[in-house]
Amino acid sequence: MADPMRIYLVAGEPSGDQLGASLMRALKARLGEGVEMKGVGGEAMTREGLSSLFPLSDIGVVGLRNVLGRLPKILRRAYSIIDEVVALRPDVVVIIDAPDFTHPVARRIHRRAPGIPIVNYVSPTVWAWRPGRAPKMRRYISHVLALKPFEPAAHERLGGPPCTYVGHPLIERLDLLRPAPGERHAIGQDPLELLVLPGSRPSEIRRLMEPFGETLGIFAERIGRPFEVTIPAVSHLADDIRRRAESWPVAPRIVEGEGEKNAAFRRANLALAASGTVTLELALSGVPMVVAYRVSGLEAQLRFLVKVSSVVLANLTIGENVVPEFIQEDCTAQKLAPALLALAADTPERRRQEEGFARLDAIMEAGSPTTPSERAAAIVLAEAAKGKGLAAR
Missing domain, CATH: 3.40.50.2000 (Glycogen Phosphorylase B;)
Incomplete structure (x- = not known):
């Protein structure tokens, strides 16, 4: 033998x-x-x-x-x-x-x-x-x-x-990320399902929860229709997210666990997300998004060393910057809210992302x-x- x-x-x-x-x-x-x-x-x-x-x-x-x-x-x-x-x-x-x-x-x-x-x-x-x-x-x-x-x-x-x-291992989870017929309602139906993803590290939660909350305040003032907010949280950060969300003008629904997270992705109409692998998850799920990120002062000074046109993994994979990104000084509610509002209806901005996401299966050899x-x-x-x-x- x-x-x-x-x-x-x-x-x-x-x-x-x-x-x-x-x-x-x-x-x-x-x-x-x-x-x-x-x-x-x-x-x-x-x-x-x-x-x-x-x-x-x-x-x-x-x-x-x-x-x-x-x-x-x-x-x-x-x-x-x-x-x-x-x-x-x-x-x-x-x-x-x-x-x-x-x-x-x-x-x-x-x-x-x-x-x-x-x-x-x-x-x-x-x-x-x-x-x-x-x-x-x-x-x-x-x-x-x-x-x-x-x-x-x-x-x-x-x-x-x-x-x-x-x-990518996400290819093996497509059936969990993509909605069954009737699971995600059309963009024109109420309530609008908004997913908020402030990150999976303590530093990301610390830097993004405040501008994300302010963005939701502006969004709520201008949207003119009912919407619901869901935050899928990793268990060790859930309590910190709940505490920081108490000051938000809109009360989010905070869910834990992979099953709840996947279900939230399948229901979502749009998302506000931290940069990371989650942007590729959202794209594969067909959820248009606005992406934001803040780093430490030292990391910000090193940005000139980064050699790519986008920090959004979904953009890099598609080969086109279809997802708007707001990094460091651009990560403000005054900039995030209009970009998010532009995705809350059947708009050219929304269609551009959807058309880009539709190419992912072929690019990633999902079949x-x-x-x-x-x-x-x-x-x-x-x-x-x-x-x-x-x-x-």
Whole structure:
């Protein structure tokens, strides 16, 4: 009997844990008992059978102050991964997102065990920020699995490693995001369903809840028809959102959990959202939106280094700036409210977004017979086979 394929996976944060779990399911579906998987992951990967080297919470921190405060522990955990990989000599290593943690680990693995292929699942944003990372990645990354369709061309242009678009995991959730017949009423029917999405990080809630509330005040004064506001909130931020929304002139309905969030997307007629993956979720759901964002003073000073025409993921994926965005000093109620009002009826602004969103299925290859996880698994196994071949020489 042939030796099982040995795969080592490293997720650096909860979103990577979800991707890793889906990848593990796809690998097991292809190989059954013929695969051994070790590494670092969270609850989702643990449910798929991973015995994590340490809890994901040990490294899954956000914010410079938090990272600095836990730097000694994070470094110890990083070197424990490197030591285990070198000792186990797996056929392939898969690093999943969280590039500030996973890429330094990958570089050191390559330095100590250069024969082990390393696959990077989720490309760093080299197309927008610090493009010089791409050619450097070529030294230690065997293959990049991209979630965004424009990323392979970006890596080729920048001199990065081989890169394949495998598909965004949202493609696997289209039936949850898109309304059934009668679930979303027409834009001219009352009440208008408005979705407000102020972000999934404490800093985003802190910076956006006030201008979003002021925007709703102006919207309410000018809309001239009934409307309802829903905020899908991640559980650990729900109480903070409720507290901050108490001063809003319009009382929102705050819901928690993926099921409630998906249902709110299926009902929504329009949205006011923080920049992020949620803009792609809204676009795939067919919800026209206005996007806003505020960052810290230091981050604002670094904006000149950003190399893209839009910060809205939906715009970047479509290849056209159909969604209006209001960043930093432009993120004011006086600018947000008119843009939101322009989407509250059957207007040219609304139709332009809808027409752009209608192109997404083709752009993202949503009709493919294989899922993103299955396509990712196929490439991981191809790289692992190369690793086995090199080890046999």
